[in-house]
Amino acid sequence: MIFRQIHLGPMQNFSYIIGDEGEAIVVDAGWETDKLIGIAAKENLEIKKIILTHSHYDHVQKADELASKANAAAYFHEDDSNEIKRALKNPSVKIIKLKDNDEIKVGNVKIKVIHTPGHTPGGICLLAGNKLLTGDTLFVNAIGRTDLPGGDAAKLFESLQKLKKLDDNIEVYPGHDYGEIPFSTIGGEKKTNPYFKCESKEQFFNLLGMF
Numbered sequence: 001m002i003f004r005q006i007h008l009g010p011m012q013n014f015s016y017i018i019g020d021e022g023e024a025i026v027v028d029a030g031w032e033t034d035k036l037i038g039i040a041a042k043e044n045l046e047i048k049k050i051i052l053t054h055s056h057y058d059h060v061q062k063a064d065e066l067a068s069k070a071n072a073a074a075y076f077h078e079d080d081s082n083e084i085k086r087a088l089k090n091p092s093v094k095i096i097k098l099k100d101n102d103e104i105k106v107g108n109v110k111i112k113v114i115h116t117p118g119h120t121p122g123g124i125c126l127l128a129g130n131k132l133l134t135g136d137t138l139f140v141n142a143i144g145r146t147d148l149p150g151g152d153a154a155k156l157f158e159s160l161q162k163l164k165k166l167d168d169n170i171e172v173y174p175g176h177d178y179g180e181i182p183f184s185t186i187g188g189e190k191k192t193n194p195y196f197k198c199e200s201k202e203q204f205f206n207l208l209g210m211f
């Protein structure tokens with residue numbers, strides 16, 4: 001498996017390329033499509049699929065352009081589909097709606113979809129081997145905002161509990177470069193991320209300043 005974390009655009013976004021057997025999946029497409037295409041080409045990978053972790057513009061606004069240039073299909077969770085469809089203007093781009101536990105293949109690599117609502121209703125994390133791409137659900141020592149339209153702090157808390165069940169050695173690759181280090185592990189976040197450490201909803205809401 002080829003795996004690349006790519007810093008793009010003015011908002012500290014990360015996109016990712018997961019490749020195998022000459023094929024690539026791009027995760028999130030907010031900025032600089034030529035950079036993504038160039039990195040894939042250097043690895044002799046053809047971009048076949050684009051997975052969008054959620055509907056916010058800094059993750060999806062270039063999905064249409066990238067899908068058109070690469071002739072790739074766009075995958076996203078059904079609960080964010082109305083917002084994402086608005087960003088996908090080219091009617092010939094193939095759209096595939098995802099659900100929790102779906103599997104997407106690139107070469108021989110299977111990527112598992114974990115529905116993690118809270119930042120947006122259709123937010124997803126993606127598990128590829130020992131790497132978890134967390135979008136704006138979980139950052140290094142932080143979490144995604146819940147005060148934007150569609151945000152829900154109680155749901156984000158439940159989503160984080162889901163992620164806590166994963167093995168401590170699973171590596172965490174966030175949708176933004178907001179931490180002191182660009183990626184972490186589930187075990188590391190359990191130790192240092194104050195939001196991820198919360199064991200009750202009350203504690204979590206307190207930390208968010210909701211009481």
Ligand SMILES: [Fe+2]
Nearest residue numbers: 054056119136
């Ligand atoms: Fe976001």
